[in-house]
Amino acid sequence: MEDLLPLIWAAILGVAVAMYVILDGFDLGVGILFPFTDTNRQRDQMMASIKPFWDGNETWLVLGGGGLLVAFPRAYSVIMPALYLPLIVMLLALVFRGVTFEFRTVARRTRRWDVVFAASSTLAAFCQGIVLGGFVQGIKVVDGAFAGGAFDWATPFAALCGLGVTAGYALLGATWLVMKTEGEIADRSRRQARVLLAAVLAFMAIVSLWTPLAFERIAARWFSYPNILFLWPVPIVTLLVAYAGWRGLQQNSASLPFLAAIGLFLLGYAGLAVSTFPYLVPPALTIWQAAAAPASQIFMLMGTLVLLPVILGYTCFVYWLFRGKVREGEGYH
Numbered sequence: 001m002e003d004l005l006p007l008i009w010a011a012i013l014g015v016a017v018a019m020y021v022i023l024d025g026f027d028l029g030v031g032i033l034f035p036f037t038d039t040n041r042q043r044d045q046m047m048a049s050i051k052p053f054w055d056g057n058e059t060w061l062v063l064g065g066g067g068l069l070v071a072f073p074r075a076y077s078v079i080m081p082a083l084y085l086p087l088i089v090m091l092l093a094l095v096f097r098g099v100t101f102e103f104r105t106v107a108r109r110t111r112r113w114d115v116v117f118a119a120s121s122t123l124a125a126f127c128q129g130i131v132l133g134g135f136v137q138g139i140k141v142v143d144g145a146f147a148g149g150a151f152d153w154a155t156p157f158a159a160l161c162g163l164g165v166t167a168g169y170a171l172l173g174a175t176w177l178v179m180k181t182e183g184e185i186a187d188r189s190r191r192q193a194r195v196l197l198a199a200v201l202a203f204m205a206i207v208s209l210w211t212p213l214a215f216e217r218i219a220a221r222w223f224s225y226p227n228i229l230f231l232w233p234v235p236i237v238t239l240l241v242a243y244a245g246w247r248g249l250q251q252n253s254a255s256l257p258f259l260a261a262i263g264l265f266l267l268g269y270a271g272l273a274v275s276t277f278p279y280l281v282p283p284a285l286t287i288w289q290a291a292a293a294p295a296s297q298i299f300m301l302m303g304t305l306v307l308l309p310v311i312l313g314y315t316c317f318v319y320w321l322f323r324g325k326v327r328e329g330e331g332y333h
Helices: 006-030 040-048 059-071 072-083 084-106 110-137 156-178 183-214 217-225 225-231 233-250 256-277 294-319
Strands: 279-281
Touching: 006 059, 006 156, 006 256, 006 294, 040 059, 040 110, 040 183, 040 279, 059 156, 059 294, 072 084, 072 110, 072 279, 084 110, 110 156, 110 256, 156 183, 183 217, 183 233, 183 256, 217 225, 217 256
Parallel strands: none
Antiparallel strands: none
């Protein structure tokens, strides 16, 4: 049982991160697309499409961060100092973004708040990609503690991941607007989604080539026998999902492009899990080495098993309650 507890907590954290990336990803994506909108009324409509959801979406970020601290304190004590700068910038960007949701609604002049909303959304997305890149490329650990520098994360690979995540969130945002709006916004978002889909596939291809060439442990995981027999379908499935999204955009489908964008993120996430498992701090600490005492994991698991269905139920209820398209002039305030 003690060996299973870290796996259970790793699965819970994996679900929390995946839910955050997908759900907060599309509303960050809407903010990224703000500068490419023609009129203030259209920006109002774009923001109205995410207002009922954005704060609930960030619940998953809290669950992921809190779960990491409680279940894997050694990993938390390494990851935080290694990636402190991009993480604090990301959190500050999310704070400014949250302020914008409230103040833009009552402001007489919204132009400045539009700039803040777009800039904070883009910065938060880019920093999340930086964190991802810094995590994948590895963290220097000596005797269980972080032994690197404050800017070890600042590499071309991390910058590439930052741009890739930003493009991916913009794709999620564009396909969300295709699904949730009508008229000119939906038409423009459909055009943007075609370009962004191509960009995301290009970033995924570059990262997929870069990682095995630069990191031997990842090359060994993907191309060693018999792993390659099980993993070779992943790129094929990715292309099929991307094609489904493209066809949905061409055929004016409302929901298929958004579902395909989610599928691409989940496939990329699965690829990341395959590349790093069982390391929680690659390439130094496994999930068992970083785990808290079994008593602590069990105690927190009891509460999580009660709260997790509540969070899932609340999320499903909100998305069902605010289903349908948002028309110009509508909102929940």
